[in-house]
Amino acid sequence: SAAMKQTKGLEGDKSSIIKFEFNPKDGIDNPALSLTEDTDDEGTGEPRFYLLNKGSAETFGFCLHEELGCQGHIIRQVELGGVAQRRGLQDGDRLLQVNGHFVDHMDHRRVVQKIKASGNQVLLVVLDGDSYEAAKALGRDLSQMLPADMRPRLCHITRDKSGFGFSVSGPEGTKGTFQLSVQQDGPAERAGVPPGSWLLELNGASVRSYSHTQLARKLKQSGSKVTLLVASSAAEEFYRLRGLRVMAALADTSWLPFKVRELHMVKGPAGYGFLLKEDDCSSGATGQFLWDVDAGLPAEQAGMKEGDRLLAVNGESIEGLDHNQTVLRIRAHDDQVKLLVIDPASDEFYQSVG
Numbered sequence: 001s002a003a004m005k006q007t008k009g010l011e012g013d014k015s016s017i018i019k020f021e022f023n024p025k026d027g028i029d030n031p032a033l034s035l036t037e038d039t040d041d042e043g044t045g046e047p048r049f050y051l052l053n054k055g056s057a058e059t060f061g062f063c064l065h066e067e068l069g070c071q072g073h074i075i076r077q078v079e080l081g082g083v084a085q086r087r088g089l090q091d092g093d094r095l096l097q098v099n100g101h102f103v104d105h106m107d108h109r110r111v112v113q114k115i116k117a118s119g120n121q122v123l124l125v126v127l128d129g130d131s132y133e134a135a136k137a138l139g140r141d142l143s144q145m146l147p148a149d150m151r152p153r154l155c156h157i158t159r160d161k162s163g164f165g166f167s168v169s170g171p172e173g174t175k176g177t178f179q180l181s182v183q184q185d186g187p188a189e190r191a192g193v194p195p196g197s198w199l200l201e202l203n204g205a206s207v208r209s210y211s212h213t214q215l216a217r218k219l220k221q222s223g224s225k226v227t228l229l230v231a232s233s234a235a236e237e238f239y240r241l242r243g244l245r246v247m248a249a250l251a252d253t254s255w256l257p258f259k260v261r262e263l264h265m266v267k268g269p270a271g272y273g274f275l276l277k278e279d280d281c282s283s284g285a286t287g288q289f290l291w292d293v294d295a296g297l298p299a300e301q302a303g304m305k306e307g308d309r310l311l312a313v314n315g316e317s318i319e320g321l322d323h324n325q326t327v328l329r330i331r332a333h334d335d336q337v338k339l340l341v342i343d344p345a346s347d348e349f350y351q352s353v354g
Contacts, residue, residue: 092129192255273297
């Protein structure tokens with residue numbers, strides 16, 4: 001976000017530093033959410049889970065370092081009274097996961113992009129510094145210290161003549177608890193809904209306050225298409241026991257028909273063959289859009305479509321950049337560029353489900 005600042009070359013420290021400032025208005029003072037506070041017989045602690053929430057104009061209250069001579073992505077400068085400090089993040093913790101993605105092996109800049117892309121809410125998994133270094137010295141696979149994939153799943157279902165291909169059950173008189181039975185080879189199963197999964201969101205809205213009658217009405221109002229956020233029984237229990245709310249930002253989106261596209265273009269004698277224009281997004285924010293795509297030139301050959309929205313240039317998000325700054329990013333390399341784009345229908349879909 002625009003409130004995140006990257007600085008380099010601090011005196012006496014050649015590390016790459018990403019600044020996450022805190023939100024003093026967050027107002028939620030839950031203690032740290034841990035898998036366990038015990039240590040095993042090798043002296044290695046267990047990973048700890050933190051769900052951080054901030055306001056749209058605020059940041060998270062810590063710095064993420066990549067330091068010479070040290071392994072891992074290191075939590076530093078945890079702001080006193082900030083979101084991170086109130087949750088329990090500590091100086092020297094090593095970041096292992098961002099929204100369910102293992103990041104210890106990733107390039108530092110890519111990890112920062114994952115945090116930025118999460119918006120105002122992010123789920124972090126960390127290991128204390130001593131335990132991290134001990135585990136590395138023992139040659140342990142840190143990814144094996146974390147539970148198997150516990151990510152919820154976003155599924156977009158198009159009904160056929162028999163319906164959506166799932167039915168809903170739940171305890172009588174209880175709101176917000178809905179388990180799904182999935183028809184074999186029906187629309188829901190083809191869209192990736194696991195049998196016996198729990199329904200968490202319907203079309204981007206939480207179902208926690210819905211009665212069975214309200215849910216049925218919402219499904220009917222969805223028309224021919226519906227988007228569900230679902231979690232397996234194991235995943236639902238995992239998050240519930242840790243007091244963590246499952247959110248769309250954590251979801252596995254591989255089953256969705258809506259995709260981003262990467263366009264690799266090599267400049268020709270007539271340039272790339274498109275215009276970049278600034279305009280309002282469906283969310284109300286300002287975005288950079290691709291128009292006037294010339295036939296036969298590199299942009300069209302790479303798959304650019306009129307109205308695509310630009311998300312990233314050469315692997316770096318353009319969130320928070322104005323038009324001129326984005327143009328400079330594109331021109332940074334004289335002869336080629338990689339653009340990450342999304343078409344209008346996919347963009348509108350992701351906005352609708354948060």
